Amino acid sequence: MKSLWGSSREDQPDGGSDQGSARNSMQAERDSAPPDEHTRLLPNRVENTTYLSPDDPAVSPYNLRSIRFTRYLTIFFTLVAFVWWIALLTSTFVTPPGFHIRGSGFFPFSYASLALTNLLFTLLFFAVPAKAVRIASLIMSGLLLVDAIVLISVQQTRYEEGWVGMASVLWAFLMAIWTLVTDRLVEWGKYEEEERLTGRAETRRTVGEWVAVLGSTIAMVILAVAVLLMTCTLVLRALDSGLAAPGKLYWVDGDKYRLHVYCHGNHTRSSISTVLVEGGEGPVENGLWDFADNAVRNGSISRYCFVDRPGFAWSDTAPSPLSAGMAVEAVDEALARAGEDGPWVLMSAGIGSIYSRILSSRHGQDVKGLLLIDPLHEELLTDVGASSRGFILWLRGIISPLGLDRIPGAIFKGRNKEDRVWGRSAYQSGKYIFAKLQENLVADTLSKRDVASSRAIQAQDVPLVLVSSGIKVREDSNWEEKQRDLSRLTHRLRHWDIVNDAPHRVWETLDGRDIIERRLRQLVHG
Structure with a gap:
């Protein structure tokens, strides 16, 4: 018997059942589809029609595959930098074949230490991008580029540092560029996910995030100052190379x-x-x-x-x-x-x-x-x-590229080439x-x-x-x-x-x- 308001559920055509089957098929297809750039860490929560809270763990730049790949690549670079750092540290005491540096060996070691430290700080503050970090990284990259040009273009410095020194300064330069690119990429990913999952980009920071921003900024500023001092010392070395040997x-x-x-x-x-x-x-x-x-x-x-x-x-x-x-x-x-x-x-x-x-x-x-x-x-x-004397000499050696005594001597005490060479x-x-x-x-x-x-x-x-x-x-x-x-x-x-x-x-x-x-x-x- 038909109702006045329409046919009964049993009398309806099979279209409703077909629509439900289609929805189930689409859901199953979504569940079985390979992950893409917008695959979430917590997919069951981001399927909601309402926006998430900015403090929800699902709101993370790590949701993006490109961000995760960037982090894995940074970890790989850090491992490579650590191996290079160990090789240069060992060459101070026992020189491996091909690693003999006719200069001191402390400049390549300093550049290797700089690259390793830069990458470690990049990993430590990876998810907290900061504009100040990018500015410091840009300055550091420019100074390292100047170092590379001076070291390669001046015959004496190129001769003394050899391929090891040139590889070290170029590696430090590339890692500084990588830090700059990484920080900008994470900022983009953070903005992308916040806008999609919360409706707007978050401008607030937690106390922990502010502490991380402060720490990363201080670390990068210290590294930039260190590179500036190394650049000045390298320029002094280039000037000293003009002093001809008497014999x-x-x-x-x-x-x-x-x-x-x-x-x-x-x-x-x-x-x-x-x-x-x-x-x-x-x-x-x-x-x-x-x-x-x-x-x-x-x-x-x-x-x-x-x-x-x-x-x-x-x-x-x-x-x-x-x-x-x-x-x-x-x-x-x-x-x-x-x-x-x-x-x-x-x-x-x-x-x-x-x-x-x-x-x-x-x-x-x-x-x-x-x-x-x-x-x-x-x-x-x-x-x-x-051994105590050896440790002090080694410590003096690894900070010698900073020129903490040579730069003031040249600027304020009138030390000339002869003073510095012999x-x-x-x-x-x-x-x-x-x-x-x-x-x-x-x-x-x-x-x-x-x-x-x-x-x-x-x-x-x-x-x-x-x-x-x-x-x-x-x-x-x-x-x-x-x-x-x-x-x-x-x-x-x-x-x-x-x-x-x-x-x-x-x-x-x-x-x-x-x-x-x-x-x-x-x-x-x-």
């Missing part, structure tokens, strides 16, 4: 690096020895060079030579590890390539006496005299190789710090073994002169005892002079210079 550079150790050799004076009779000067804690140029020049002008000696040890003044750094014996082999090879074969009178100061003694023991027939100025005893190499500011350079770190790492092991062997084979008929610091002898009885032991290196001790009121650098006093020059004249002229 010549010779390849050594299978053409891995070059040493600087300088000789001055006239060749006279073959019986007149050339003085081979070895610096102490610093380069020969800083003190003993001027003394040797004066000795030539005064007629005390006819000729002198010196070779900058690896990492000092114009010489390149050597691969690690580098013992005293290995450094002497390089010096010996550089002299041979320069055509200098003696005979020699060896003059050295401080720790330089270690190198002179090793050289003397290996060239007994060519060495006609030893003059040691307040020399370091081999047993005191334990202090040179102390003068009073040379100790601030990464090359010098790296050379001292290499010295520290093996001082109490390989170097002590080398000098102990040299003492055993030292020719005993070589004339010996010892000039000691009166101040150190009075202040340290152990130092006096070690000086006395060194006076027995050979059987032919000519003189042992203790110069009153003279510091460790004995030649800095007038009495010290007079005594050293007089003793040097006696050794050279027999």
